[in-house]
Amino acid sequence: MAMNYSDKVMEHFTNPQNVGEIENASGCGTVGNAVCGDIMRVYLDIDENNVIRDAKFKTFGCGAAIATSSMATVLVKGKTVQEALEVTNKAVMEALDGLPPVKVHCSLLAEEAIHAALWDYAEKNGIVIEGLEKPVSDISEHDHGHGDEDDE
Numbered sequence: 001m002a003m004n005y006s007d008k009v010m011e012h013f014t015n016p017q018n019v020g021e022i023e024n025a026s027g028c029g030t031v032g033n034a035v036c037g038d039i040m041r042v043y044l045d046i047d048e049n050n051v052i053r054d055a056k057f058k059t060f061g062c063g064a065a066i067a068t069s070s071m072a073t074v075l076v077k078g079k080t081v082q083e084a085l086e087v088t089n090k091a092v093m094e095a096l097d098g099l100p101p102v103k104v105h106c107s108l109l110a111e112e113a114i115h116a117a118l119w120d121y122a123e124k125n126g127i128v129i130e131g132l133e134k135p136v137s138d139i140s141e142h143d144h145g146h147g148d149e150d151d152e
């Protein structure tokens with residue numbers, strides 16, 4: 001059965017923006033949804049003024065997961081880390097002109113991937129980003145030049 005995707009979703013699925021990785025990223029976060037098994041990893045390059053210079057992603061998941069990660073990275077670029085918290089799953093969905101109800105969780109995964117990357121950035125720099133919580137779906141292994149064990 002075909003899903004009713006908006007043109008924007010199809011555009012970001014067939015031609016996703018910001019696919020790839022950032023070497024020595026300021027923050028990198030990986031999240032997974034245990035039910036569908038989809039995984040998203042987001043890399044952020046953040047400058048000394050806490051502005052997100054670049055964002056890239058790798059997603060192993062459904063078409064909506066790819067479209068939402070693409071849109072989420074587009075939306076956070078150029079924003080401060082604080083402003084990036086406003087890129088919620090709702091904002092991502094709105095920017096994509098909506099998602100079918102069974103695909104709403106894909107946009108949540110995109111929000112969480114951004115949060116996981118911001119969390120990693122905050123941890124690496126010993127700062128607190130007000131309003132940011134570590135996503136429960138965070139499955140980051142912190143294998144990007146950051147050796148702390150975070151057992152929780």
Ligand code: FES
Pocket residue numbers: 033036037038061062063064065103105106109
């Ligand atoms: Fe789970 Fe899309 S079906 S992220």
